[in-house]
Amino acid sequence: MTADSSQSLKFTSVSVGSFFDQVSQAYDDSIRKAIPPYLEMFDALLGYCFFATDKPLQILELGCGTGNLSVLLKERFPQARLTLVDLSADMLKQASDKLGGEGAQIRLVxxxxxxxxxxxxxxxxxxxxxxxxxxxxxxxxxxxxxxFQWLKPGGLFRCADETLNVPRSIQDENMARWAVWARQNGAQDSDINLWTEHAEQYDHYAPLSDHFRWLTQSGFINVDCYWRKLMWTVFGCARPL
Ligand SMILES: C[S@@+](CC[C@H](N)C(=O)[O-])C[C@H]1O[C@@H](n2cnc3c(N)ncnc32)[C@H](O)[C@@H]1O
Incomplete structure (x- = not known):
């Protein structure tokens, strides 16, 4: 076994939650390098959260990680109550630290x-x-x-995520472009390898058209894509009134 292949087997027996527990300290630095448009993607996402900023919203964030989006949500909607969900205790702990801990406006799950x-x-x-x-x-x-059931009538779903480019040749081309772009953005081989190996073991990208079909079949309306760069995609929809 080469050093490289032993490295790539490092996470095979652990769950995705344990993976993120292990990388939680290095996460913020590594993800900003590995996703060059990370903050631009959040800007696009927040730009489509059509609520008055002073409203006492109930917001559910799925996979809050270290709380990078949660902090921006709290700044944009200071009266909101955030329910933050994550599998990884260590990622949640960091989100909690950034947001000042659990309290009336922050619930950690x-x-x-x-x-x-x-x-x-x-x-x-x-x-x-x-x-x-x-x-x-x-x-x-x-x-x-x-x-759909958890949302109030008229409630919004907003998502930034990696989706599969079709045909497969474009996905492959974009993965190659990603590695170049991430390196230009400061990513080291260790960052590229970490996220490439993670993707092989834990990621299940679906085409945007599949997401649109599943959302429509669930009853959502106004299903649309707001922003896309390579595989990073911001999309959303609404529960009808
Ligand atoms: C790549 S991080 C993204 C964190 C943060 N939202 C961000 O934009 O930086 C993915 C997060 O989702 C969590 N996660 C992945 N699969 C999950 C699942 N099935 N249930 C709950 N959390 C999950 C991981 O623990 C991790 O913290």
Whole structure:
């Protein structure tokens, strides 16, 4: 076994939550290098959160990680109550530290997305960044059906995530472009290898057209894509009134 292949086997026996526990300290630095348009993607996502900034919103964030989007949500909607969900205790701990800990406006839930049991009709918005692609393709439509129930009528779903470019040749081309762009953005071989190996083991990208079909079948309307660069995609929809 070469050093490289032993490195690539490092995470085979651990769950995605344990993977993120292990990388949580290095996550913020590494992800900003590995996703060059990380902050631009958040800008696009937040630009489509059509709510008055002083509204006491109920927001559910799926896969909050270290809280980078959560902090921006809190700045944009200071009266909002955020329910932050993540499988990784260590990622949640960092989100909690950034947001000043659990309290009246922050609820932390350590759970898998598919294990969540939430009251129906309570959220104004469900939002997620770079997280839902960890679900298998047969889980995504089930989660979308549940999200529909968790939202209030008129509530919004907003998502930034990696989606599969079609045809496959474009995906392959974009993966090559990504490695060049990430290196220009400061990523080292260790960052590229970390996220490439992670993707091979834990990521399940679906084409945007599949997401649109699953969302429409779940009852959502106004399903649309707002922004896209390589595989990073911002899309969303609404529960009808
Ligand atoms: C790539 S990080 C994204 C974190 C953050 N949203 C961001 O944009 O930087 C993905 C996060 O989703 C969480 N996650 C992945 N699969 C999950 C699942 N099935 N249930 C709950 N959390 C999950 C991971 O623990 C991790 O913190």
């Amino acid at each position: 350590q759970s898998g997305f598919m294990d969540l049991s939430l009251e129906p009709g309570q959220f104004d918005m469900v939002i997620s960044s770079v997280a839902l692609h960890h679900l298998m393709d047969d889980e995504k439509p089930v989660l979308y059906q549940r999200m």
